[in-house]
Amino acid sequence: MDLKQALDLLKKHGYKYTNKRELMMDIFLRESRYLSAREVLDQMQEDFPGLSFDTVYRNISIFEKLGIVEGTEWDGERRYRFHCNRDTHHHHIICTKCGRTREIRVCPMNAILGEPDNFEITGHKFEIYGICADCEGDHAPRH
Amino acid sequence: MDLKQALDLLKKHGYKYTNKRELMMDIFLRESRYLSAREVLDQMQEDFPGLSFDTVYRNISIFEKLGIVEGTEWDGERRYRFHCNRDTHHHHIICTKCGRTREIRVCPMNAILGEPDNFEITGHKFEIYGICADCEGDHAPRH
DNA sequence: ACCTTAATTGGATTGATTCCGTTTTGTAAA
DNA sequence: TTTACAAAACGGAATCAATCCAATTAAGGT
Ligand SMILES: [Mn+2]
Ligand SMILES: [Mn+2]
Ligand SMILES: [Zn+2]
Ligand SMILES: [Zn+2]
Numbered sequence: 497m498d499l500k501q502a503l504d505l506l507k508k509h510g511y512k513y514t515n516k517r518e519l520m521m522d523i524f525l526r527e528s529r530y531l532s533a534r535e536v537l538d539q540m541q542e543d544f545p546g547l548s549f550d551t552v553y554r555n556i557s558i559f560e561k562l563g564i565v566e567g568t569e570w571d572g573e574r575r576y577r578f579h580c581n582r583d584t585h586h587h588h589i590i591c592t593k594c595g596r597t598r599e600i601r602v603c604p605m606n607a608i609l610g611e612p613d614n615f616e617i618t619g620h621k622f623e624i625y626g627i628c629a630d631c632e633g634d635h636a637p638r639h
Numbered sequence: 640m641d642l643k644q645a646l647d648l649l650k651k652h653g654y655k656y657t658n659k660r661e662l663m664m665d666i667f668l669r670e671s672r673y674l675s676a677r678e679v680l681d682q683m684q685e686d687f688p689g690l691s692f693d694t695v696y697r698n699i700s701i702f703e704k705l706g707i708v709e710g711t712e713w714d715g716e717r718r719y720r721f722h723c724n725r726d727t728h729h730h731h732i733i734c735t736k737c738g739r740t741r742e743i744r745v746c747p748m749n750a751i752l753g754e755p756d757n758f759e760i761t762g763h764k765f766e767i768y769g770i771c772a773d774c775e776g777d778h779a780p781r782h
Numbered sequence: 783a784c785c786t787t788a789a790t791t792g793g794a795t796t797g798a799t800t801c802c803g804t805t806t807t808g809t810a811a812a
Numbered sequence: 813t814t815t816a817c818a819a820a821a822c823g824g825a826a827t828c829a830a831t832c833c834a835a836t837t838a839a840g841g842t
Binding site for chain 1: 799802
């Protein structure tokens with residue numbers, strides 16, 4: 497999934513092309529790590545000083561619905577990253593300092609299938625948290 | 640782990656015994672499902688009308704630190720339940736309507752061990768979400 | 783009973799997220 | 813290329829969970 501594919505996805509679902517949306521995707525794409533809404537806003541305001549929080553949240557919500565970004569939450573804040581692979585389902589090891597990830601190819605649900613009764617399964621979450629090599633020590637996280 | 644053990648844990652760590660703390664544990668114990676701070680407050684105010692949010696949050700935070708309750712988060716709200724078993728590590732299938740759980744005995748970390756390099760692991764989360772038998776359909780969740 | 787300190791209160795504050803009326807902009811039709 | 817209309821963005825207010833704080837109350841040891 498690249499920028500063009502994502503923009504096509506927007507168009508296919510009747511959303512308009514705007515330079516703000518393109519920049520937002522650009523940011524997610526080049527950072528390729530989990531970002532909070534505030535981090536996205538800060539980066540976007542370098543190009544669009546008056547940009548509103550509402551624009552960030554509205555577009556993130558659209559992006560998430562279309563599968564362009566995927567979200568999670570830690571330290572009481574939601575974070576989002578470019579959906580790294582739309583074909584194969586997998587999970588992540590996440591650095592809680594800088595939001596960078598490593599992939600876990602296995603999904604524990606495969607071992608669970610058939611197990612749960614009396615529950616209509618709607619989703620699952622498997623994440624490993626830690627500190628990446630660049631962030632360990634006292635120094636500020638390198639992005 | 641029962642009420643007495645939990646109260647002993649408090650005492651052992653130098654916290655005072657109060658009827659509010661006992662009631663709070665009582666509630667977690669008899670509900671044995673995930674509760675939000677607001678739900679705990681509402682139930683406690685039946686006995687202590689003037690009870691403050693701060694008391695709920697402060698005590699939850701102490702309970703979590705001592706391992707008396709365990710917390711998670713969904714729909715943008717933190718929730719807590721009595722720590723169901725202090726000896727064996729396991730995970731849960733959670734009903735996102737009523738907060739009741741079923742146990743998953745396996746932990747996917749066992750299969751991962753040895754895998755991750757360049758990451759100092761600090762924690763992990765494996766949860767399956769769904770709707771329990773009592774909550775499915777249109778009717779209100781039965782607690 | 784008294785003293786010291788922790789616990790609780792109640793109200794203010796923070797901070798993330800959502801909401802909303804107004805203005806601007808993208809896009810398709812004329 | 814203009815025009816028209818709906819969607820997007822703006823800016824600021826509102827919401828809501830969670831935290832903070834100064835003043836009061838209560839627990840537990842002496
Ligand atoms: Mn990935
Ligand atoms: Mn359990
Ligand atoms: Zn890192
Ligand atoms: Zn349920």
